[in-house]
Amino acid sequence: MTPSWTRRGVLHAAGGAALALGAAGQAAAAPSASAAPSAPPSPDAAAATADDWAALRAVWRDLVLGTSFSPTAEPFATRLRELGTEAAGHLGAMAPATGWLWPDLDFGDPDPDKDTESYGYSARLVDSYTRLRTMAEAYVRAGTGLTGDPALAAGILTGLDHLHDRAYNAAQAPYGNWWSWQIGAPQRLLDLCVLMYDAIPADRLAAYCAAVDHFVPDSAVASYTGTSTGANRVDLCRVLALRGVVGQDPAKTALARDALSPVFPYVSTGDGLYTDGSFVQHTYVPYTGSYGAVLLGGIGLLLALLTGSPYAVTDPARQIVLDAVEHAWAPLIHNGLIMDGVSGRGISRGIMLSDPRGIQQDDHTRGHGILASVVLLAEGASSAERARWRGLVKGWMRRDHYSPVLEDRTLSLASLAWLAGVQNDTSVPAAGQPAGHRLFAAMDRAVHRRPTWTASLSMASRRITHYETGNTENLRGWHTGSGMLYWWGDTYGNGQYSDAFWATVDPYRLPGTTTSAKRLADAAGGDWGASRPAVDWVGGATDGTMAGIGQHLRGLGSTLQAKKSWFFVDDTVVCLGAGITCTDGTAVESVIDNRNLGANGAHPLTVDGRAMPAAAPWSAPLTGARWAHIGGFGGYVLGGTAGVRGLREARTGRWSDINKTCATTPVTRRYLTLLADHGTDPVNAAYAYQMLPGASAARTAQRAADNSWMQVLANTGDVQGVRVPSARFTAANFFAAGTAGTLTASAPCAVTVRERGNGTAVVCVADPARQATSLTVTWNRPVAAVLSRPGTVASAATGGSLRLTFGSLTGTAGATQKITVRLG
Template sequence: MTTPWSRRGFLTVCSGTALSLGLGTRAFAASDEFATLRARWRTLILGEGFDPAAEPFRSRLADLGTTAGRYRASMAPAAGSLWPDLVYADPDPDTDQESYRYSGNMNTSYTRLSTLAQAYCLPGIGLTGDADLRDAIRAGLDHLHDDVYHPDRTRYGNWYSWQIGAPQALLDVCVLMYDALPADRLAGYLAAVDHFVPDSAVASYSGTSTGANRVDLCRVLALRGVLGASAAKVALARDALSPVFPYVTSGDGLYADGSFIQHTTVPYTGSYGSVMLGGLGLLFALLAGSSWEVTDPDRQIVFDAVEHAWAPFIHNGLVMDGVAGRAISRGLSAADPQRIQQDDHLRGHPILGAIVLLGQAASAAENARWRALVKGWMQRDHYSPPLADPVLSLPHLARLKGVQDDGSVTAVAEPAGHRLFPSMARATHRGPGWAAALSMADKRITHYETGNGENLRGWHTGAGMLYWWGDTFANGQYSDAFWPTVDPYRLPGTTVSRKALADGAGGDWGASMPDADWVGGATDGHRAAVGQHLKGLQSTLVAKKSWFFLDDTVVCLGAGITCTDGTAVETTVENRNLGPTGGAPFTVDGTVRPAGYPWSATLTGAKWAHIGGHGGYVFPGGATVRALRDARDGSWSTINRGGATTVLNRKYLTMYVDHGTDPANASYAYLLLPGATAARTRARAADAHWLTVLANTDNQQGVAVTSLGFTGVNFWFGGTVGTLTASDPCSVMISEDDDGTAVIAVSDPMGRRTSLTLTWRRAVAAVTSAPGTLASATTGATLTLGFGDLTGAAGATQRVTVRLG
């Protein structure tokens, strides 16, 4: 039987004494604090508690050894580079548009040295404790310091490379190789860090020093302090974390509704948010029990956010692309063809590991709940099992393996229900066996983010893109080369002008926000009414779009669709990625359509459609829908200038409503039934009484489903729809229960209402609970609710519970 490699065993190779990460008590005496913190950081970045001879660790360590061997063999120090394929000397740093690439190569050079240092320290590599490798690492550090990263250098290109990427990797190497580095050389490396990351980098919570970036800067300062035995630096890093914790009401950070924003206008829970969560977990663990433990009571906001902000966007191990910004375009790399393609699952797995790590600093109850959540996500990730993730860090791999093997942890199922995130124009919904997410844009939230040559064609991801996944199927829908091969003008759920847009149209870093402020909705936590006043990117297109999220259905309405671009306008009902083979059967009104590629047809008077293995679609009253099967070519380089040029091909089945060229007041209506069989789809289409469309105009959109006791109305302007009258623009949904109660959920998506009156012509005996914003209520044969100032509610739903008469 193989004896697991102890932490003491492999950390001794890198010097120092191994340290348990027990966080409950002060772990060490003051005289040993910096040495102990170095040992703790080694444990955090190398991993602990795993058997290097057992899978998945044996293969991962062997792969690391192979990669390290390749890096060592190809290292060739020269003026302007440490590796020939990573030239960092910028010939003209003031004007050269390639400056970002050169600075990125410098960053990557340090990252490769970090890989070599890990290979030197970890067991099962084939290079553990190798003297030649040690000398190569030292030579590489010296070369980068003398040639590019030193106090006399002025930075160029991307600030991130100089202040976060390179110094983090450099400091990790210094910790791992601490006893192998001459004191004067270490001092020189730290002086370089001081030059590029001075204390002033965290003096103001603004610019590039907010949210995830601030946490990354604090990591640099903390490690610089540990390595240089500077208590002041470590204290500065700890204290500079505090502005990250409180809820914000604008700009970067966490919002009370669970939103997370970075770059001022970009929903970023799944990318920068992942970095922030992981960074805080590391720093909380590093400093626990020390003189610099993070004790700010506001850190509880971060703990609360695990379930409030991150969990809603994780589905069966993936993190939803609608909150990943430009990271969705990072697939295969041109510079490093051996790098694994990123996707929503590979972005989600580090969040799972970060939650496990953060749980060590949280309460016992929180830690137990989070481990149960993580175990459930892991067990249901059949498409991309986390323990087989080829890029997940070894420490995260060990953490997730620990959760999987922990018999005391019982996996929990995905919770059904709806979550609205008005501060970032996003929504998520979970029904039995499926999940969905909605991406919108408004005057505060960008259409999309491009920058650094990334995500060049994400133009319409904020135009009402409706993502959905099954519980045990279709979880690779957006993972399998979706973004480089999908038609960017036909993203599912969107209404779009076919006006040709330039790559990166609208400007970098989330600069393009539409002048629209009615975006949001109302929810009781189970169902919802959501709406978007759509204004197209660099287009005259305007539309009113509504989604009513129910138990097994999303009702989708569009109205007021008007455009004068001189181009066609389309609403994409669906655009399913069917992979390289594309074999899903397609049925329309009971007739199976051709399976070959390419194929297209105009479906006149279509009542329903079904994609085998995916779900159903119903068109109330019939509709003219265009359908096509096409095989689309694309490459990552088409959407990301750093992407590989390899041509990929995927098969798509698309349905869309063609509103014609320059439509005026066009409309649409359809139902999405995720996971439905053809029989259930046919039955829903045949049930003319299941759904009543109360309104679908430029003024109001609303539906009622009597069997569910559901009524939802988006009032773009005040008026009357069915039994509801609103004095002003608002979103309303009502859910009547069999027990004689009802919940009236109301919101002011525009954030302008200082008063609002809602009348429901329904007998109500009493109001049993209400928010503080409710100023008056009149019951009887009709219910009249008078709300006071809603401008401070930030679009959040106001829920009133009543007893029906």
């Protein structure tokens, strides 16, 4: 049964989504943008009464705790008991001293000359507030075994005073990570103030508010720059709004509302949402799955808190964020997971040392938090949007067989209750898996969906970093932007990158990438997205169903260069590489795939009908192989690739190897790798292969024997192109002017053509490098008429061929220009 939502109880259950995800650390400085509006509080703000403030506290309490679930029903009863046990453990271990509240969370006396140590100190201060918040939840919730316990309340109040007097106060200078002082600590402190409001003396509430004012002054949102953009700005607004509610300060709450406005509009550079659905944070990092999740959840929380109050968010631009649910987030969610290619350094947060339960975070747990945030935001959307979004969430939940959503122990109880409400709502039909292609040109990412599988692609350019490291996190993500090709099946392979993948995979052999074996230092290239290659041609063209995507690759810390293309067709990804050249004095490899088989996986590998050894480890050349098949996954047609090798191995790693804030316990996973060995210091090496997700061995062999299914039109450092007659699809990536089959381009560009059964065709042209001041594309095929064209087409000549002349494409941001024609 769907609950009846009121303002006091509305939008509560996803309140923990942003908390569960956790905001990331220090942001890189962003380019200056327009200043945030700093208008004085609206006249109705002064009309807020004591009842209004009490109502706002009640709404936030409901958002934090959730309602509409029985504490005796599962999974809530077990989670509540676990919460009580955890809180009791924290109370028993509390031992206040000068530099800590708990001996294992030393937050005092940092050495300012040891930046890493200072970061650790400030992080442990946040963790201390987190433990107190856990204790407060156990105190106010029913079913924990500690509900209303006076000893627990006394411990919470003692802890609040101790942290204030020793660290978080108006006289303390911040140290370590700015985020700890402006977002992490005050968010948890203000939650505590709401949960324990009736038990905290007025003078202590005032002191806590003064501390928040000290670390988060109004000037923190005075301009939309630096660490006050995107998700960080939303988090700061949350702090200001709650500071106003706790301290009954209308100016603070009104400022929080007004300071949200710069987050809503689309951006063309730097942090925020782009018109193509991209989301970037830290200026250069695709971050839909981490910072974007915090932004989505935070906006939902603030809209829920302030709706119906004198401080309601009325900026009409907020619709941009609502539109982004389906435009920016949904395309990057597959069966409940959010794709790792848009989660920045969050992919390295496996088992965190700060989590006493030792629960691993992964693409599914991050995705589940976003699902809860979508449900949260839906309650403030139109009825049509609400219905669609709840259907999307139910579909994602139903298809997440690898990690059932309602068993996710990283979700807050509030988020869990909200998602259970969707699952149990019989009026909501589950939305199916969509098909189609999305190119996120502004963040160098692409997603291809078919009915039975989904793939995503991560690249890097002058605009988008190879990878992000910082705060000693994601230390070996060097090659994640070197053409990493992820893929998942509809009912299989959904734990491929979830099951300790990042802790155990060979970071030089990520699937889809071309890399030099030159050894790199941890965090090579610099923090906060500093490692950006000096290339511009990254992107492609798509008609929304099929696509041709390309990348001019320059290796991180390497002399490696290559041109890589991926042509996404019906059941296949055609992968081409050329111009692969390197002088590092080391081997260079292109990784066809690298499958995580789990702790005990023994998936069979068949090569040209011959079974390869199933026992690990082995490594062997697959000389002359035409095709390979990995049982339970899919097939690979290898006929155009030399130097193919197979590798089966068990790899052991620790999460702490890639993230110093994570657990040190070793974990082992088995891998099956197919790669093209280009040798040491190759010159103009190449590859050409097809990937067939979900294909049987028989279908793979059939495809390998069918030389007519696909023609490689060109595979050089200048042009890469293919033709697939059965799909009526031709595509070429022109890294320089040239010809591929029936397509000719006068300047670098990407072109796809798909003929349709009704006598028309769609021609798609893009300028991935954003440098074409003029361009002529010729399709040597009779065309009778141009039916539609964008304004970028200056002229179009038809007849025995189609000749399209474009004006400047430099302002199109790499977006595809679609032209529809009637064939001759």
